[in-house]
Amino acid sequence: MKNKNVSSETITLGHGSGGELTRELLDNIILKTFSNPYLDQKHDGSIVKFEGEIAVSTDSFVITPIFFKGGNIGELAVHGTVNDVAMCGAIPKYLSLAFIIEEGLKISEFIKIVQSIKKVADESNVLIITGDTKVVERGKGDKIFINTTGFGEVHPKANISVQHINEGDKILVNGFIAQHGMAIMSEREGLEFESTIESDSTNLNFLVKDLLDEFGDQIKLFRDPTRGGLGTVLHEISNAISKGIFIKETFIPLEKQVAAACEMLGLDPLYVANEGVFLVIVDPSIATEVLTFMQNHIKGVNAAIIGEITNEHPNKVIMESLIGGKRIVNPLVGEQLPRIC
Amino acid sequence: MKNKNVSSETITLGHGSGGELTRELLDNIILKTFSNPYLDQKHDGSIVKFEGEIAVSTDSFVITPIFFKGGNIGELAVHGTVNDVAMCGAIPKYLSLAFIIEEGLKISEFIKIVQSIKKVADESNVLIITGDTKVVERGKGDKIFINTTGFGEVHPKANISVQHINEGDKILVNGFIAQHGMAIMSEREGLEFESTIESDSTNLNFLVKDLLDEFGDQIKLFRDPTRGGLGTVLHEISNAISKGIFIKETFIPLEKQVAAACEMLGLDPLYVANEGVFLVIVDPSIATEVLTFMQNHIKGVNAAIIGEITNEHPNKVIMESLIGGKRIVNPLVGEQLPRIC
Numbered sequence: 001m002k003n004k005n006v007s008s009e010t011i012t013l014g015h016g017s018g019g020e021l022t023r024e025l026l027d028n029i030i031l032k033t034f035s036n037p038y039l040d041q042k043h044d045g046s047i048v049k050f051e052g053e054i055a056v057s058t059d060s061f062v063i064t065p066i067f068f069k070g071g072n073i074g075e076l077a078v079h080g081t082v083n084d085v086a087m088c089g090a091i092p093k094y095l096s097l098a099f100i101i102e103e104g105l106k107i108s109e110f111i112k113i114v115q116s117i118k119k120v121a122d123e124s125n126v127l128i129i130t131g132d133t134k135v136v137e138r139g140k141g142d143k144i145f146i147n148t149t150g151f152g153e154v155h156p157k158a159n160i161s162v163q164h165i166n167e168g169d170k171i172l173v174n175g176f177i178a179q180h181g182m183a184i185m186s187e188r189e190g191l192e193f194e195s196t197i198e199s200d201s202t203n204l205n206f207l208v209k210d211l212l213d214e215f216g217d218q219i220k221l222f223r224d225p226t227r228g229g230l231g232t233v234l235h236e237i238s239n240a241i242s243k244g245i246f247i248k249e250t251f252i253p254l255e256k257q258v259a260a261a262c263e264m265l266g267l268d269p270l271y272v273a274n275e276g277v278f279l280v281i282v283d284p285s286i287a288t289e290v291l292t293f294m295q296n297h298i299k300g301v302n303a304a305i306i307g308e309i310t311n312e313h314p315n316k317v318i319m320e321s322l323i324g325g326k327r328i329v330n331p332l333v334g335e336q337l338p339r340i341c
Numbered sequence: 342m343k344n345k346n347v348s349s350e351t352i353t354l355g356h357g358s359g360g361e362l363t364r365e366l367l368d369n370i371i372l373k374t375f376s377n378p379y380l381d382q383k384h385d386g387s388i389v390k391f392e393g394e395i396a397v398s399t400d401s402f403v404i405t406p407i408f409f410k411g412g413n414i415g416e417l418a419v420h421g422t423v424n425d426v427a428m429c430g431a432i433p434k435y436l437s438l439a440f441i442i443e444e445g446l447k448i449s450e451f452i453k454i455v456q457s458i459k460k461v462a463d464e465s466n467v468l469i470i471t472g473d474t475k476v477v478e479r480g481k482g483d484k485i486f487i488n489t490t491g492f493g494e495v496h497p498k499a500n501i502s503v504q505h506i507n508e509g510d511k512i513l514v515n516g517f518i519a520q521h522g523m524a525i526m527s528e529r530e531g532l533e534f535e536s537t538i539e540s541d542s543t544n545l546n547f548l549v550k551d552l553l554d555e556f557g558d559q560i561k562l563f564r565d566p567t568r569g570g571l572g573t574v575l576h577e578i579s580n581a582i583s584k585g586i587f588i589k590e591t592f593i594p595l596e597k598q599v600a601a602a603c604e605m606l607g608l609d610p611l612y613v614a615n616e617g618v619f620l621v622i623v624d625p626s627i628a629t630e631v632l633t634f635m636q637n638h639i640k641g642v643n644a645a646i647i648g649e650i651t652n653e654h655p656n657k658v659i660m661e662s663l664i665g666g667k668r669i670v671n672p673l674v675g676e677q678l679p680r681i682c
Contacts, residue, residue, distance in 0.1 A: 016679065018568025053389070057387075084386050097399070149399055339478075
């Protein structure tokens with residue numbers, strides 16, 4: 001798109017000065033795109049009304065490349081934080097939005113990112129209510145980093161806590177794992193597959209709300225396995241409850257070509273990042289009902305029960321493999337895929 | 342200090358993986374330092390209770406150098422956001438805290454920053470309730486960037502709005518301007534003065550609260566002139582109210598050696614950043630009372646009435662100079678001091 005309202009083709013240090021160029025960027029791109037009564041106050045902060053319990057979550061996004069199959073850093077910055085707020089059993093309502101831009105970023109790329117943020121924020125039913133823009137010199141950043149902090153109202157029926165988890169509780173996931181990490185990895189490595197692997201970056205707040213409307217305090221935990229992947233998150237839960245987790249590899253939703261890509265690159269899909277996947281832990285008595293409910297929802301079509309809580313091997317996650325062997329799923333050590341979100 | 346609980350001397354990409362090294366950094370440094378019931382939930386978000394109106398503000402801090410006379414990037418990240426929330430007429434209560442660290446940052450430096458954050462958060466009476474840590478490769482960041490997003494309860498007596506500003510209203514500042522910018526500039530240029538110029542980085546929330554307790558809705562506006570300095574902020578206010586602002590140079594609190602340093606470097610103190618300064622706009626009938634009140638407060642000892650609102654020259658800020666001439670104060674164009682906050 002033409003950026004006729006901004007007087008240069010690229011972001012300069014002046015755009016971070018707090019002076020006229022900052023004002024131009026704000027007025028002609030950011031405020032124009034996100035215009036709403038909160039942001040239009042043009043103060044350094046915004047005032048919103050709330051009653052009761054609020055869930056708050058923050059994330060900085062440093063993904064590279066900033067544009068990838070299935071999304072871009074802007075979409076990710078909205079989905080990531082919307083989902084983290086939702087995982088608290090809350091309905092996300094507002095986001096703050098802070099950019100750290102490297103001098104030289106094309107204004108056209110910046111506009112594309114800002115417009116993506118607007119689009120997915122609208123889809124997710126959240127408003128951008130306050131923000132910040134900083135610029136760093138060439139070589140002191142990497143195109144653009146984005147922080148979003150989100151807050152939402154805790155669902156009146158929610159009673160999410162690891163403390164409610166008991167032996168026998170079932171663990172469900174809403175869909176295919178490892179899509180996001182492998183999309184990024186393929187992009188970086190220039191790999192070609194029969195069909196494109198796309199990031200699963202999406203909002204999960206509507207499915208979470210519908211689950212809470214339907215099952216309320218029978219839902220014991222939501223958790224989204226982003227960085228570190230499913231394996232790391234299961235390990236964290238296992239440690240938090242001092243119980244074991246048993247999963248079956250055959251139950252874990254994994255697309256064939258994602259599995260093939262992992263194999264080719266020597267990566268374990270259990271540790272590959274997701275951006276549209278979440279875990280639900282529920283009492284075994286309602287597990288199949290929750291499963292069916294999820295499978296009938298657009299964000300849970302490929303949902304599955306992947307395993308359960310056990311007292312057999314406290315603090316350990318054990319997976320039965322496709323061929324029937326058992327192995328301990330250790331937490332990820334070191335870095336598998338840097339800057340995946 | 343010894344960092345015996347972390348298994349390396351510097352931050353590595355693994356510390357941003359979401360896996361074991363991230364966990365180590367979190368458990369042994371971050372959670373250990375900030376431990377509180379919210380953060381100890383160890384979820385991706387926190388749940389807090391609120392009633393009524395909430396002020397929200399976000400800022401990313403990219404200052405260089407990260408340690409400077411009178412503070413460091415961690416202190417600044419707390420003060421900056423605490424003050425932005427306070428400027429909304431609110432009492433800051435909670436902060437989120439997100440790090441983007443460049444691979445290679447010394448763990449000892451990171452610990453120093455984290456401890457500074459803890460110290461000034463305690464002093465400012467705010468809790469760190471949720472956070473995030475990302476790591477980028479060497480040369481893709483610059484030591485450390487910090488985002489804080491702050492939440493506070495709007496003071497029950499506050500009724501802050503540019504719309505309440507009338508002709509004749511008086512403009513006060515709480516103290517010396519241009520200290521922060523010149524401290525950073527001296528540090529970068531290796532300048533030596535008779536005595537050290539220190540950043541004015543400090544929290545302003547207690548003085549703001551006391552002013553609201555005492556004068557309530559008679560306070561029409563608070564605003565802190567950080568990036569862009571006093572001149573840019575006055576210009577913004579003038580535009581927002583479509584009225585003129587008249588100030589006298591002789592009334593503006595400016596330390597002699599800061600003035601000298603500005604002169605030496607060819608900088609106009611009106612555009613130099615502050616981190617402990619704020620403007621108050623009030624009805625002329627209470628201006629001297631507010632002034633005395635501020636001067637009796639530890640954060641307002643050097644307060645002064647610097648000018649007033651006028652209908653004479655709408656959308657223009659005019660300053661009478663020391664020698665009696667008048668000049669238009671234009672907004673800052675371009676970048677005066679990059680990465681000042």
